Amino acid sequence: MLKTLDNALELLEYFTRETPSWGVRELAKEMDMSHSIVHRILTTFESRGFLIQNDETKKYELGTKLWEYGSIIRDNLRISDVILPVMHTLSEETGESVFLTWLDDHEGICVEIAESPQRIKYAMSSVGDRTPLYAGASNKVIMAYLPKAAQEAIIDKGLKPKTGKTVIDPEKLMEDLAAIRKAGWAYSVGEYSDATFGIALPIFNKQREIVASLTLAGPEYRMPEAKVSEVLDMMRRKRDEIEACLHKLSISSVAGRRHPIS
CATH class of the missing domain: 1.10.10.10 (Winged helix-like DNA-binding domain superfamily/Winged helix DNA-binding domain)
Structure with a gap:
């Protein structure tokens, strides 16, 4: 049975x-x-x-x-009510699209998007999209905080390039993850989508388990290196608001399996 x-x-x-x-x-x-x-x-x-x-x-x-089941889950979690306004504010302040990606076992799921108010924007992802945790800032910042065994399991399944810049060498990927974890944030250009930047921060639950990431993404030319630190400060404030909302709602995991920080 x-x-x-x-x-x-x-x-x-x-x-x-x-x-x-x-x-x-x-x-x-x-x-x-x-x-x-x-x-x-x-x-x-x-x-x-x-x-x-x-x-x-x-x-x-x-x-x-x-x-129908997906709609029930979204209604019960009330994520949109409390988190989407924070994401929209960040999008308006930065002029770029904002994504909330949730951890589901060994994948990321895009659960919310606040689109850029600008005419040219990053719109390659849709709510419900599943993405590999080794490609792009939004995913790698989650993978960086997984236990080593989980990281190795992802690598063992095979690393397939999304673009010519996707890191598919296991040793280089592990080096990237260690650097991301040390810095506390991730930055990528063209790893998941050509000519697109991504800046991502990890999101933890009350138990300090990695559950999601907050990502700012847009055309590469709109994010010069000198602007990154300013944007990162704005993102950290909004990330803290989102974490506070999740803790208040006692949400530990929206999608699937949680992973404690090793």
């Missing part, structure tokens, strides 16, 4: 932004699982509204039931 449940939950994880739809045979091949078992799981999820089958392609896609 538990094995069946595990298979079913693993199957759902294959429905991502990159691969939002699957046919029975291609998914069975991808999962190295029996065609009949995959078909049975898919039809069960479909009957419950977790998946739908496209009438034209006959492929399966995520259903509205999952969207």
